[in-house]
Amino acid sequence: MSTRKKKTEMEKVPEPTYKGSSFSIDPSLMGRFRRVGKSPLEDELESEDSMLAHDLKSMRVDEIVLKRRARIAKLQKEIEKLEKDSDKTDSTDSNSPRISVAMAQQIANLPPEERNKVIETYAAFRNIDQSKGRGDSLLPLLVGYSKTNPGSTQSDMVTYAKAMADQFKIGIDVMKSVMPTPEKASSSTEALKLMKDLIIEGVRNPVLSAIEKNQPQPSAFEQILMNPDMFSRAKEIGMFGGSEPRTGSTNVDLEIEKLRGERELSIKKLDLEWRKSLLENDAKDKRTDAVLTALAPLSAVFAGPVNQRMRQFGQQQASAYTPENIPQSGNTILIRCSCGYQGPMTFPGQPPNIVKCPSCSLDLVVGGAPNGGEPQETD
Amino acid sequence: MVENLKKQIEILEADIAKLEENIRIKNAEKSTASAQIQARIFLENIFAPYMDGLCDIWGLSPEEGLRVLIKENASLDKIAKDNPKALAEFLSQPEIKVIAAVARPLGSMSDEWIEQKMSVLLEVMVKIRPSMANAIIETPEGMAWFYESLIGLRNMLFGVLKLSHVDLMGKPQINIETT
Numbered sequence A: 001m002s003t004r005k006k007k008t009e010m011e012k013v014p015e016p017t018y019k020g021s022s023f024s025i026d027p028s029l030m031g032r033f034r035r036v037g038k039s040p041l042e043d044e045l046e047s048e049d050s051m052l053a054h055d056l057k058s059m060r061v062d063e064i065v066l067k068r069r070a071r072i073a074k075l076q077k078e079i080e081k082l083e084k085d086s087d088k089t090d091s092t093d094s095n096s097p098r099i100s101v102a103m104a105q106q107i108a109n110l111p112p113e114e115r116n117k118v119i120e121t122y123a124a125f126r127n128i129d130q131s132k133g134r135g136d137s138l139l140p141l142l143v144g145y146s147k148t149n150p151g152s153t154q155s156d157m158v159t160y161a162k163a164m165a166d167q168f169k170i171g172i173d174v175m176k177s178v179m180p181t182p183e184k185a186s187s188s189t190e191a192l193k194l195m196k197d198l199i200i201e202g203v204r205n206p207v208l209s210a211i212e213k214n215q216p217q218p219s220a221f222e223q224i225l226m227n228p229d230m231f232s233r234a235k236e237i238g239m240f241g242g243s244e245p246r247t248g249s250t251n252v253d254l255e256i257e258k259l260r261g262e263r264e265l266s267i268k269k270l271d272l273e274w275r276k277s278l279l280e281n282d283a284k285d286k287r288t289d290a291v292l293t294a295l296a297p298l299s300a301v302f303a304g305p306v307n308q309r310m311r312q313f314g315q316q317q318a319s320a321y322t323p324e325n326i327p328q329s330g331n332t333i334l335i336r337c338s339c340g341y342q343g344p345m346t347f348p349g350q351p352p353n354i355v356k357c358p359s360c361s362l363d364l365v366v367g368g369a370p371n372g373g374e375p376q377e378t379d
Numbered sequence B: 001m002v003e004n005l006k007k008q009i010e011i012l013e014a015d016i017a018k019l020e021e022n023i024r025i026k027n028a029e030k031s032t033a034s035a036q037i038q039a040r041i042f043l044e045n046i047f048a049p050y051m052d053g054l055c056d057i058w059g060l061s062p063e064e065g066l067r068v069l070i071k072e073n074a075s076l077d078k079i080a081k082d083n084p085k086a087l088a089e090f091l092s093q094p095e096i097k098v099i100a101a102v103a104r105p106l107g108s109m110s111d112e113w114i115e116q117k118m119s120v121l122l123e124v125m126v127k128i129r130p131s132m133a134n135a136i137i138e139t140p141e142g143m144a145w146f147y148e149s150l151i152g153l154r155n156m157l158f159g160v161l162k163l164s165h166v167d168l169m170g171k172p173q174i175n176i177e178t179t
Helices: A040-092 A101-109 A112-128 A135-148 A154-178 A188-214 A220-226 A228-236 A247-320 B002-058 B062-071 B076-081 B084-091 B094-102 B104-108 B111-128 B130-138 B142-157
Strands: A332-336 A342-346 A354-356 A363-365 B162-166 B172-175
Touching: A040 A220, A040 A247, A101 A112, A101 A135, A112 A135, A112 A154, A135 A154, A220 A228, A247 B002, A247 B076, A247 B084, A247 B094, A342 B002, B002 B062, B002 B111, B062 B130, B062 B142, B076 B084, B076 B142, B084 B094, B094 B104, B104 B142, B111 B130, B111 B142, B130 B142
Parallel strands: none
Antiparallel strands: A332 A342, A354 A363, B162 B172
16 A cells, blocks of 8 residues: 555745735925934034035045046046057058958959959959059959859959059049159058047047046045045044044034034023013003002092191191281182082272182172181172 | 125114104103003192192282292292291191002103203193283293292102101101202
8 A cells, every 4th residue: 555645735825915015204204204302413513414424425436536537547447448459450460451341342242253254353353453442442343244244254353453453543544643742751550540549539539638627627535535645634633524523513513503502691691681671661650650640540539538638738838927018908708609609709909799619619698607608708 | 695684674674763763752742642641640630739729828829929939039949948847747648648649750860851841831821821821921030939839849749859758647857858
């Protein structure tokens, strides 16, 4: 019996399903930073931290710029090297045939017989005119002749090529006689070199110099970083902040706090002085108002008694002080009315029998009883 | 930032100047009104009854009494000094004590303040007792007499009358200073 166990089915792992995602953003990044409980000193420290971070960023940017410039210099060197190599190749491989791709394609498109004829004729002429360099210019003519005259013999092609070469030579001689003679006869390689120099001097170098000019000049900070001596000196004088605790910065912070405190106190002092002056004005008004508010009802309540006391006081004073020159009229009577009025009344002659009270206009009888509303004669 | 602060300070300064002007005007109005009320209270309850009492005994009208006092240069405090007993009795009256206590701030007012208020007193007097006002204004040296009398009354009622001791009978001992 086989004890082979039945193969249990693998438990299927559920496929992960996308149920959306959520992410949280730091409230400080959303402008909801709470400033509760922050002291001005913390603000100062934070601002200094941000300045240091800015400096660090600028240092990193400078570093990147330096790297890029080093890379540009390296690439320029490589270009120069490649150019030198290409010059050497030009000078050494002058004997190799220079067949363009288009020309090679045209040759390849020819029938095999024609192709062989063209190649052989070209090789023969190149061997003959190697020093003069005219073999290269004959190849297109040979291809054209082979296309227009298919089936022609190779001797005909050689004759044609020879005739064309002679015409080419005559044409060059005529051109030489017509054109001003150059100081040196320039070969195609020299012309190409001249063109290359022209392109290098006229186009590439100005472009490179313009790029160099546009590159940021090394700042004082970069110069310090690039120069080890200056860098160590700057580090010694604590330009980049020392490893010691922030004693200098703390002193500056304390000074700033002190100045800020003084300023706040002076503002508070001014505010208090202003409030004090306002309160003083209010107090003055209140004091006067208090006197008035107290005097007004008091005068109403005590008007009668005070009035009476003052009159009595005056009478007492009058008995103690007698003026020297009292005009002798002899016609003054004292009025005592039931309305409360009491006072003298002077007449030029004899007083009438009935007088009117100055206060209530009640008719009073001169010489009458005081309580009955009648006047009492004093003189 | 600094420019913004400067602008705010300028605005604040302008506001404060405006407030100061408003307060000054308000105070002037209040002081004028209060001075007129004080003048009326003083004239109706102090000065006129006193003159009436004087002239009652002398047998003169208040106008005539004023002219006599002005001519003899007898200010009110000068007369009171001649009769200190009557003054002490007068000051011991409960009504006078109450009035003197309430109006005590007036006792600290300067001579200049009294000189300023004298014009207010005369203005009010012209309204309520025109004959008395005319006697003071028209009689030569009348204004000087009125000024001296007011200062004398202040000294007599508030300022320089020092109540050094109040006995059990409620009668204070008084020291009259003539400064």
